[in-house]
């Protein structure tokens with residue numbers, strides 16, 4: 120499941136995994152956890168060489184239960200802190216560093232293993248799991264995305280969220296290594312007019328058609 124921020128990827132992925140009894144992996148949380156760890160150490164995330172030198176240092180443990188997503192870095196539970204504005208502002212710079220992507224690609228493929236999992240991110244259908252049984256690319260109108268994200272956050276406005284989403288879209292789509300992109304064989308769903316349940320229903324149907 121790929122798509123830009125605020126397209127409904129997380130809620131849809133968790134809903135589909137729960138409905139079908141599958142595992143769930145949030146790859147964005149992995150990039151966020153490393154970003155949190157780098158910021159804790161005072162690393163300048165715009166310094167790609169400094170980020171690359173530490174790419175393999177922190178130990179990540181990603182949970183795969185859709186009912187209780189969890190992530191630890193060097194044993195610290197960071198499920199909450201990785202959603203901070205500071206991490207959100209820094210994560211696109213970190214995720215553009217090839218050494219970071221190479222490290223996480225290995226771990227993502229290890230976790231995926233033989234399958235039976237819903238994986239969400241930006242490059243899952245194109246790079247991480249090109250042989251996935253079902254690929255879905257979610258989008259939504261910029262206004263709908265900003266409104267949804269703002270409702271999940273505190274202390275921000277729709278306008279500020281809108282600007283942050285546009286900035287991350289630009290960085291995530293424009294980077295050289297594994298940019299945000301729709302796979303040729305992905306199903307595109309524009310979630311704007313639908314409720315979460317309706318989108319989950321559509322994706323579950325796609326999976327069942329493949330079974």
Ligand code: C5P
Nearest residue numbers: 124146147150210211214240241242287
């Ligand atoms: O999905 P989420 O907004 O939590 O992802 C945070 C950031 O992690 C994205 O803006 C993007 O820079 C990066 N990311 C990525 N590749 C993925 C998942 C996330 O580059 N597969």
